Amino acid sequence: MTSPRQNTQQEMSAEIQAIASTYRQSLAAGAAPLTQPSLDYAPYRSSILRHPTKNLHHTDPETIELASPAFGHQDVSPLEADLTIVHNGEPQGERIKVAGRVLDGDGRPVAGQLVEIWQANAAGRYIHKRDQHPAPIDPNFTGVGRCITGADGSYAFTTIKPGAYPWKNHINAWRPAHIHFSLFGSEFTQRIITQMYFPGDQLFPLDPIYQSIVDQDARDRLVATYNHELTSPEWSLGYNWDIVLTGPKRTWTETEALGEDGEHHG
Amino acid sequence: MDNLTPTPGQTVGPFFGYALPFEKDNELAAPGRPGSIRLQGTVTDGVGAPIPDAILEIWQPDADGNVVAETGSLVRDGYTFTGWGRASTGNTGRYTFTTVNPGATRPGAAPFIAVVLFARGLTNRLFTRIYLPEDTAALAADPLLASLPEERRSTLLASREPDGGLRWDLRLQGDGETVFLEFDGGRHAPAQGA
Numbered sequence: 001m002t003s004p005r006q007n008t009q010q011e012m013s014a015e016i017q018a019i020a021s022t023y024r025q026s027l028a029a030g031a032a033p034l035t036q037p038s039l040d041y042a043p044y045r046s047s048i049l050r051h052p053t054k055n056l057h058h059t060d061p062e063t064i065e066l067a068s069p070a071f072g073h074q075d076v077s078p079l080e081a082d083l084t085i086v087h088n089g090e091p092q093g094e095r096i097k098v099a100g101r102v103l104d105g106d107g108r109p110v111a112g113q114l115v116e117i118w119q120a121n122a123a124g125r126y127i128h129k130r131d132q133h134p135a136p137i138d139p140n141f142t143g144v145g146r147c148i149t150g151a152d153g154s155y156a157f158t159t160i161k162p163g164a165y166p167w168k169n170h171i172n173a174w175r176p177a178h179i180h181f182s183l184f185g186s187e188f189t190q191r192i193i194t195q196m197y198f199p200g201d202q203l204f205p206l207d208p209i210y211q212s213i214v215d216q217d218a219r220d221r222l223v224a225t226y227n228h229e230l231t232s233p234e235w236s237l238g239y240n241w242d243i244v245l246t247g248p249k250r251t252w253t254e255t256e257a258l259g260e261d262g263e264h265h266g
Numbered sequence: 267m268d269n270l271t272p273t274p275g276q277t278v279g280p281f282f283g284y285a286l287p288f289e290k291d292n293e294l295a296a297p298g299r300p301g302s303i304r305l306q307g308t309v310t311d312g313v314g315a316p317i318p319d320a321i322l323e324i325w326q327p328d329a330d331g332n333v334v335a336e337t338g339s340l341v342r343d344g345y346t347f348t349g350w351g352r353a354s355t356g357n358t359g360r361y362t363f364t365t366v367n368p369g370a371t372r373p374g375a376a377p378f379i380a381v382v383l384f385a386r387g388l389t390n391r392l393f394t395r396i397y398l399p400e401d402t403a404a405l406a407a408d409p410l411l412a413s414l415p416e417e418r419r420s421t422l423l424a425s426r427e428p429d430g431g432l433r434w435d436l437r438l439q440g441d442g443e444t445v446f447l448e449f450d451g452g453r454h455a456p457a458q459g460a
Contacts (some may be wrong), residue, residue, distance in 0.1 A: 037389040046387030049312035056448035063371040069350035070335030118285030128281040142284045189449045197275040244270040
């Protein structure tokens, strides 16, 4: 494939704005808001040859798709939720706690399911061998964590605030700081991988990956909230982020609809 | 009861390779055990180039068609069938699992393996299915397959290899583009985005 001249950020931002403007017009004309990213989003250059051109095919989920793989404490140690204790020394950077709940579309907790996270270090460098960004590797930080959600759908990770990092989508392209999240629901149809961002990031309007979600309300759902109540004195800053999975697609009984602790949430 | 809007997905990005893979992630059944088969194929893009940074997960019933609820996928003991596995594509876009042939979950149902795909450049996950090729009556009666034109239907059928394994290629875009699924009741963006 011939590689066209790389665009400047200004050209990229103009592309992003043009798509945003078309989307706002469609909303004004009465179209339903899009709650998920556009698969065909040319500003994210790698998506051009990696999106289906045919519409997704509607179907009813079948038996296996209405269940989900099971994970338990044999799979994940509670220590894996603290990304700052993996090595002998303290990692560099701003220590944070990220906590929230995994819910289904009806607001019910997703209990006992696997959450996986990965991220860059405080300098914006991934441990991954293909990351060529000349920022320092932190020998005390790998940036991988896992946990199993509690009965109320809760999760909590202790980690380091990741740095922004450059990528080569266009000239001077920088990703806003983010943590990758991988989640399972009670049905396979709810499987999702996404990214959590930090409030007030000035890179949001410039980033084609964040902007591939064309709806502002939908994009906002990926931004954590600073929570001083979750901040620990002399120790770490706290961020809250709840995740809502699609569905469920099946009808639940009254008993199943109640949390294990009998609580009504939300 | 609340009716909440789902959190949007995002691309898995390029750097999942040190985070998502784990030892024996693609071995739902230990290689060489009776009944274990190899499932393999290539993931390609819109110009037919292999995608080296994709990751697939499969979720399937056991050989008798039972949906299992066994934990232990992340720390495999070599005996317990958990029904779930994960495989990254390599430089050649190729993925491999060892598993068992899924059974029919009810009499007359066409056995299939559920698949979810993630990749750099793919803004959100895609769901699809891999059907076993043999039971032509069950395949003909399958509601999803019956709703597809022949040339698209064939993208969901594995082929059987001489060694008993399954071959199934995934084409993300273009000629022979794999059928990807939206489950009814979901609120996903259409493929034709903004």
